[in-house]
Amino acid sequence: MKLADLEPGQTGVVTKILGHGAFRKRVMEMGFVRGREVKVILNAPLQDPVKYSLMGYEVSLRRAEAQLIAVETLDEWDKHEDKSLHIHSIKDSGEDHNSVRKDRIINIALIGNPNCGKTSIFNIVSGAHEHVGNYAGVTVGAKEGSMFYKGYRFNIVDLPGTYSLSAYSPEELYVMRYLKDETPDVIVNVVVASNLERNLYLTTELIDMNRSMVIALNMFDELERKHAKLEYETLGKMLGVPIVPTKASSGWGIDKLLDTVIEVYELQSPDTRHIHIRMRPEVEKGVATLNDIFKKDISITQKFSPRYLAIKMLERDPEVEHMLEDNPNFSKFCEIRDQENSKIEQALGDDSNSIIAAEKYGFIQGALAETLKNGDPQVEASTKIIDAFVTNKLFGFPIFLLIMWLMFWATFQIGAYPMEWIEKLVSWISTLIGSLMADGPFKDLLLDGIIGGVGGVIVFLPNILILYAFISFMEDSGYMARVAFIMDKLMHKMGLHGKSFIPLVMGFGCNVPAIMSTRIIESRSSRLITILINPFISCSARIPIYILLAGAFFPQYGAWIFTGLYVLGIIVAVFTAKLLRKFWFKEDETPFVMELPPYRMPTAKATFRNMWAKAKQYINKMGGLILIASIVIWALSYFPRYESEQVPQSFYDQTISDLPHSTLEKYSDEEIQKLVLKNYQQENSILGHIGKFCEPIVRPLDFNWKICCSLLAGSAAKEVVVSTLGVLYVGDDDAELLSERLRTPSKLTGQPPFTPAIALAFMVFVLLYFPCIATLSAIARETGSWKYSLFSICYNTSLAWIFAFITYNIACRV
Numbered sequence: 001m002k003l004a005d006l007e008p009g010q011t012g013v014v015t016k017i018l019g020h021g022a023f024r025k026r027v028m029e030m031g032f033v034r035g036r037e038v039k040v041i042l043n044a045p046l047q048d049p050v051k052y053s054l055m056g057y058e059v060s061l062r063r064a065e066a067q068l069i070a071v072e073t074l075d076e077w078d079k080h081e082d083k084s085l086h087i088h089s090i091k092d093s094g095e096d097h098n099s100v101r102k103d104r105i106i107n108i109a110l111i112g113n114p115n116c117g118k119t120s121i122f123n124i125v126s127g128a129h130e131h132v133g134n135y136a137g138v139t140v141g142a143k144e145g146s147m148f149y150k151g152y153r154f155n156i157v158d159l160p161g162t163y164s165l166s167a168y169s170p171e172e173l174y175v176m177r178y179l180k181d182e183t184p185d186v187i188v189n190v191v192v193a194s195n196l197e198r199n200l201y202l203t204t205e206l207i208d209m210n211r212s213m214v215i216a217l218n219m220f221d222e223l224e225r226k227h228a229k230l231e232y233e234t235l236g237k238m239l240g241v242p243i244v245p246t247k248a249s250s251g252w253g254i255d256k257l258l259d260t261v262i263e264v265y266e267l268q269s270p271d272t273r274h275i276h277i278r279m280r281p282e283v284e285k286g287v288a289t290l291n292d293i294f295k296k297d298i299s300i301t302q303k304f305s306p307r308y309l310a311i312k313m314l315e316r317d318p319e320v321e322h323m324l325e326d327n328p329n330f331s332k333f334c335e336i337r338d339q340e341n342s343k344i345e346q347a348l349g350d351d352s353n354s355i356i357a358a359e360k361y362g363f364i365q366g367a368l369a370e371t372l373k374n375g376d377p378q379v380e381a382s383t384k385i386i387d388a389f390v391t392n393k394l395f396g397f398p399i400f401l402l403i404m405w406l407m408f409w410a411t412f413q414i415g416a417y418p419m420e421w422i423e424k425l426v427s428w429i430s431t432l433i434g435s436l437m438a439d440g441p442f443k444d445l446l447l448d449g450i451i452g453g454v455g456g457v458i459v460f461l462p463n464i465l466i467l468y469a470f471i472s473f474m475e476d477s478g479y480m481a482r483v484a485f486i487m488d489k490l491m492h493k494m495g496l497h498g499k500s501f502i503p504l505v506m507g508f509g510c511n512v513p514a515i516m517s518t519r520i521i522e523s524r525s526s527r528l529i530t531i532l533i534n535p536f537i538s539c540s541a542r543i544p545i546y547i548l549l550a551g552a553f554f555p556q557y558g559a560w561i562f563t564g565l566y567v568l569g570i571i572v573a574v575f576t577a578k579l580l581r582k583f584w585f586k587e588d589e590t591p592f593v594m595e596l597p598p599y600r601m602p603t604a605k606a607t608f609r610n611m612w613a614k615a616k617q618y619i620n621k622m623g624g625l626i627l628i629a630s631i632v633i634w635a636l637s638y639f640p641r642y643e644s645e646q647v648p649q650s651f652y653d654q655t656i657s658d659l660p661h662s663t664l665e666k667y668s669d670e671e672i673q674k675l676v677l678k679n680y681q682q683e684n685s686i687l688g689h690i691g692k693f694c695e696p697i698v699r700p701l702d703f704n705w706k707i708c709c710s711l712l713a714g715s716a717a718k719e720v721v722v723s724t725l726g727v728l729y730v731g732d733d734d735a736e737l738l739s740e741r742l743r744t745p746s747k748l749t750g751q752p753p754f755t756p757a758i759a760l761a762f763m764v765f766v767l768l769y770f771p772c773i774a775t776l777s778a779i780a781r782e783t784g785s786w787k788y789s790l791f792s793i794c795y796n797t798s799l800a801w802i803f804a805f806i807t808y809n810i811a812c813r814v
């Protein structure tokens, strides 16, 4: 029988993992090993994937993958298996740490499963504000920080989460290489107290490595809440690694953790000793044979312990093979390894990979059987109840859409109040400067360039913070992982993975970290597609543009226009993904094995810290990139200067003859002269030439040259679109706010620069056209080639043009 054949509510016992390579390895390290009970919890709304529970945590698999896991019912299993799950005693090997260090710098590496609280610990120790989130794969790449404590300098590195140390996913490889190249003084292995069985698997591998180590028993509060009791001191003695309970979200226990790190570093910890995780004699024999060979060669064992290498060789780990490749005896090693492997397979009837995984889990079970008393399972009920709704067949999607709509509604409607206050403040400052300063280029720069540009964008800070609060809540609470779960079937249809949905939702914040977070996706082709469709997900930098235009032309329908634009972005992304899968990246398939962490209420402190970090980032961007861009745009539109005598008579006559009656009636000759000069000035400025040069391309959309300039300027950052409009439409008429200026008929032509139809087409264009520089370079960095950035520029802009053209023509007709 296969796991896929079980119905929700049924329980099976794993007998064998079929399939091969990455999939096999991944499901085994997640705990699907022989003899393990797995319960079917529920199906996703579209029947696929399916949520299972094993070892007290939840994981989702696609049906096709569950088809590769052979199971028996409990009765069948009981009949033929004596239930003694290979539980082992733990034996001291007598080896000891004997290196002595005198320097007072301690390099620490944080290693642990995804989502166990590494970044939270890192933030407390280093005082940083790194991103935390309740789903796998938040930290990409390593982050370093440092602090002084009791006379030591701690250099701490936050590494991406891994389930084991093999070479199958980019993170695992990253952590492996880090341990090889950087050799930290002390490893802090972070484990989740309420999910020890699976978390300790990685610990067993670290123990094999024989490095100085401390275990942080994080989320200790969850253990307490369950009323479970763990004799962690005893467990620490068994493992030969000191264990310190911590609650990283509140900072509890971190001092003790650092004290223990010092103890371990100074070789004064009573609990530290090197143990061997003994496996069955058949396996141990194979390990010993390789171990003895490696031991003799110092060049091999510099980085890793011989036992670790021996076990990894038996597992055929590609990275370890790669490390040993240069050794002159490599072919001999492989030969011996193959011999030993076939001996093991003959004796035990399974390949050594599965046997080693099962043995390690057996060891963990044995250790926990002696030290852990499980508490009240009722406490986990809340996660079950919430999941019954949010992953429900009927409610799952409506709840997701409702949350999205609520997010945009709050961004637009609630954000409008603080936005108004900041707007008032900005216009008050600008009036003040206008009345205090003498006329001249410097005043123009300050008023038109800086306040017109930066001031026009800073007002959107509250809206962006609200959006980030929503995203951060979804990430921290664990809802994001559920979104990936319910979306998997749809994503699968476009050749992607439910996990690809997380970068897409993150893209609502900013495309750059979203593109970086695609590293959680194992398959390269899926990852490339997710990267390339990410710019269609409307980032928060585009919000100012929507708020400006939707607020000016469709004030009652703000949330609807928002939702409409976001949905359009998603549709284009889906369409593009399908296209890419069909014509460019044909190869497919990664297993969908994803942990569904229990819901955790985000702390107010963490949420505020996150928002404050975002606010700071936004303000920095205003003070840096946007300020510079505004000044540059202003200068390009301000120079070269002209005097009224320089305006050619023909230009003058032409402009006057085009002037609408209203203007001629309302203004004096002198004012009209000024107006003509200003117009000549703008049109003949450097920016005017650039804009006029590009204008023909967007003429069919009825965008004028100023709009065209703002779009070009958006390549620096999307907010600059608004600040450029602010600079170019400054003081064109009597209206004070930019939103009013955009809909007031211009004195020159009698036409407003934007009509509702142009505004719609413009928003669609902004949604889809080329990404900003930061995103383009993120694409190049993550894909390893500028080719993909170039593709983005051309493809996205063409689509933007087509969609804007269609929108404009439809909007003009209704």
Ligand code: GDP
Pocket: 112, 113, 114, 115, 116, 117, 118, 119, 120, 121, 131, 132, 133, 134, 135, 136, 137, 138, 139, 161, 218, 219, 220, 221, 222, 246, 247, 248, 249, 250, 475, 476, 477, 600, 602, 603, 606
């Ligand atoms: P990482 O993936 O290992 O870096 O984990 P994070 O630091 O991003 O944390 C994952 C989630 O667990 C976040 O939602 C944290 O707020 C939460 N968390 C971290 N430490 C604790 C803890 O001690 N107790 C509880 N209840 N939650 C925690």
Ligand code: MG
Pocket: 118, 119, 120, 131, 132, 138, 139
């Ligand atoms: Mg992290």
